[in-house]
Amino acid sequence: MTLFKATTWTRAALFAVPLFAAQVAVTQLQTDVGLSPFSSAFAAEKKEKSQEATRRTPALRNSVYEKLSEAQVAAEAKDLATAKQILDEMIATDGKKSLNSYELANVYNLYAFIQYSREDYAGALRSYEQVVAQPDIPLAMEINTRFTIAQLYFVQEQWQKGINALIKWFEMTDTPNANAYVLLAQGYYQVKDYDESLMNVQKAISMSEEAGKVPREQWYNLARYLYFEKNDTNSTVVVLEQLLKHYPKKEYWVQISHLYGEQKKESQQLAAMETAYVQNMLDKGNEQITMAYLYLNADVPYKAAKVMDKGLKNESIEGTSKNWELTGNAWRQSQELDKAIPAMEKAAAKSSKGELYVRLGNVYLDNDQFKQSITAINKGLSRGGVKRPDTARLVLGMAYFNNEQYEKAREAFIAAGRDERSVAYADQWIGYMDSELARQKSLQDEDEAMQEEEAALQAELMQEEPESKEGAVPGEG
Incomplete structure (x- = not known):
């Protein structure tokens, strides 16, 4: 299976500088x-x-x-x-x-x-x-x-x-409290002395936890950002887990999902993002698209298709060619070809290049719609911008072959074989087509021979019938 890119954000954008009220x-x-x-x-x-x-x-x-x-x-x-x-x-x-x-x-x-x-x-x-x-x-x-x-x-x-x-x-x-340590941490943060800032905010968090209190969300956020700046992914995840325990919010689910991905914890990455999605927290198109990619990476294409379909229908996901293509691919992987085709048709219509018409032709071929496949692939090739014209012509040849347009199929395979990357496949298809045509010719010849034998036998029977009538004695019955 193709591994899809699982996020549409940059790492820096996801973990932007936290906002602190200085004044x-x-x-x-x-x-x-x-x-x-x-x-x-x-x-x-x-x-x-x-x-x-x-x-x-x-x-x-x-x-x-x-x-x-x-x-x-x-x-x-x-x-x-x-x-x-x-x-x-x-x-x-x-x-x-x-x-x-x-x-x-x-x-x-x-x-x-x-x-x-x-x-x-x-x-x-x-x-x-x-x-x-x-x-x-x-x-x-x-x-x-x-x-x-x-x-x-x-x-x-x-x-x-x-x-x-x-x-x-x-x-x-003699008795500084947690708030004082946070204030000092924020000062160090502002002068970019992140080590001192982290030490002080962690002191505040520890003091609060030891007193049986829940540290403030802002404190955790400062620690989260500072660990992230130090590229300490494991500690950043620990802080995010605390944030989600006490202050469950969308941005923390999204962030921890991203970091689980960096830790190669794919199941937790999917679970975190899915938790936010089922709570209707993912209201932005790029978040829903990331959700779809995560489902695809986990081999759950049906759920990916449902996420994309819902977002496109309620317009939270922009109806671009790329997004319709993603939807079509997800439906296709789900073996829902009747749903994949309309999505791919929209994707192709919104694209200025012919590549998506070729892909649409592939889906038509999978769904045994050979005439539509031929039309789509030819349209894509004539429009240009097809990444692999040779493989497009191989598929075109298959569509022609299945539509019993053998000469056009041969032309398509020969054209595909001009690219050395497809010459072996083209030759195989031409060989297969020739053997199939020979088999069909043999069957046709056998059928014609049988028909001739049946006709000859019928003719003999017709000749014998009058002779028997001539040998009969008049009056005998």
Whole structure:
């Protein structure tokens, strides 16, 4: 059987770069790692004094606390102008000198929130940098702010600076969670350091699985892409199997089918694609055509023909000459010649070359439609573009022979024999035809001889009958 090409996509197109939302809102990222938008502004002092005795944080005085609370209430009410005005007054020339480092840190922290709310990411970044520049601020406040700084670098697509800031954050925290490792993995991905990216996203996946949670689809997708870029097909398949377990989607069935093919696991390749097809996931023509090729490669031509026929009828598969030819070939291999012929007729009619008319002639011949076979092959030869005119003329000779047009059959075989690739077959057919004609002539001669003997015998009987009448005695009865 002919091995058909089992895919119509390029490998690169199938496994395109996954989409990652670089500009995720800072508040969402903070939520992912368990932080609040205000970076624990006022709670940090109580929280961290027990963690690091060596860091002596200045006290937050009540008068400053009240001003900060007033600004925070305005900010939370979306009255950003009022909030900013309060903060401006607090760090006016004289006021700024009266604030200690912790109080200043809280002022800049609220400034950053206001700027971020206005989508002034560069301004927010500068303010957060001012927060961590203050000496002796609570450890929790510095840790939270450094994480936010890293996020803001990523929001502005300053990938390397974001990576550096995040590494600094990792050095300070004792309990990084899976989301933080993913964020670092995405940063490394953006600077094309795929080994570091893969290491970090796999760490996140492992942490999530160990905690009894299902890792996020995006995490698996990053790992899938990175393994694919490393040409690690086996690991890519493992990740895709996890994706299909937790997030069954068409693209993953198609991708894993392709990779099973690369692993020479033909039965799994077919099963994966068929799973998507029976769920009506394969809504694109090229996907359905690939399904048909896989059925053909598995020697299931009837299913291939049904896939093509359905797609052509509902127009999800384009009605090109090539697609009708594929359909006709599948029906022919299924021994459904009455269905193969209309498909091949459409394929031939849509082609500018004669090759498909020759193939149509072959199908007609298989179906004992000799006159139609002769017409189709002659049309193909006259149109041109036939890959093997010699074999076309061999088939034409067979059609003429079966239609009892022996002289034309001989001409076709002789013409085919002018190509050295077909001379042996042409001679065999001419020899067979001559012997068959001789056999028919012999049978005809025998038949004629028998007819002559029967005629002679009949004539003798006719002559004997009058003689017997003459010898009869009159009156005797």
